[in-house]
Ligand SMILES: O=C(O)CCC(=O)C(=O)O
């Protein structure tokens with residue numbers, strides 16, 4: 001079982017899983033598979049060499065996705081059917097293979113009955129310290145990657161799983177505003193099992209301003225200034241008798257990498273405008289949202305855009321043109337020949353980062369071949385292009401994509417191990433640490 005604070009699982013597993021995921025990503029690019037071949041209706045679990053598990057997730061169903069633009073740049077998107085076709089399959093894996101732990105945390109003086117599991121760097125949740133856990137379950141890694149690729153979300157490095165055994169378990173009113181998240185964090189929340197009502201209210205108010213029943217297999221994304229202005233909660237609901245498992249993916253500051261980019265510079269709030277966009281006014285008498293007309297998609301894009309940057313773009317895309325030819329951008333199986341270098345390997349770029357888990361002497365580490373760097377860059381771009389390579393982007397969006405690519409490349413290079421950076425799957429694997 002993968003679980004938090006478990007020390008008896010083999011330490012190499014998650015590295016090998018990342019290895020396999022990345023090997024497959026490369027395989028897809030070099031074999032020229034189209035994205036549609038790649039995706040499956042249900043999840044597929046492959047065992048490689050007995051130990052490594054690869055979990056492939058289906059393409060999300062976005063037919064009924066909606067974006068809600070609440071005042072003060074509080075943005076929410078809800079994708080009810082994102083993983084509808086495989087929700088029970090995923091719920092079974094989560095409950096069979098992930099050991100929920102008691103959460104020793106008090107809210108308003110009362111202990112929480114909710115059980116949790118944390119994957120990611122050390123985090124302080126509302127004042128309670130949660131230790132780092134790098135022993136990610138492969139399904140959770142796959143979900144993090146899927147969010148980034150399919151919804152143009154940040155490459156999340158943390159996930160909190162909440163287990164609500166039935167309607168007697170709640171999460172009280174709070175904002176996800178821990179220091180590790182930086183300003184205006186993007187939080188992606190995926191739910192499986194019993195549907196529960198997710199409520200939002202303005203800070204300082206007791207009136208529920210916005211609610212959504214979160215379906216099994218749904219995704220909710222909070223971005224912009226949501227955590228600064230609003231609180232959210234899942235309240236007790238005695239009618240609910242079944243288990244619900246919720247995963248919130250976050251991008252958190254990792255103190256083990258003290259010179260990492262500030263979280264705010266990494267975040268890439270959901271910039272994808274959703275056709276069915278709704279502008280909400282929390283002061284409505286009935287405290288509910290109202291649908292606006294055509295301007296809504298433009299407003300959604302502008303709001304998301306200004307959340308992502310201090311200098312909003314002059315013009316935001318009103319809607320994004322449909323895909324042209326997805327095969328328009330092809331990643332070559334034969335990378336271009338590089339200029340000759342004096343030796344096989346060159347010193348790794350000075351990223352200013354020491355990996356706390358790396359026990360080797362400094363002279364033994366930090367060598368990355370030029371080909372290795374190229375692979376890391378190709379891999380990051382392949383992943384970022386994987387979904388919609390033919391999609392048209394504004395200059396500003398292209399800039400965001402480039403920032404994300406650079407962030408991924410830096411993280412991948414930083415996670416490299418050892419001087420033997422030849423090419424091939426192992427190499428790709430070693431670059432994979434940055435993905436989670
Ligand atoms: O269970 C949910 O839907 C919300 C979870 C949440 O707010 C949190 O983990 O911070």
Ligand SMILES: [Fe+2]
Nearest residue numbers: 174175176232
């Ligand atoms: Fe939360």
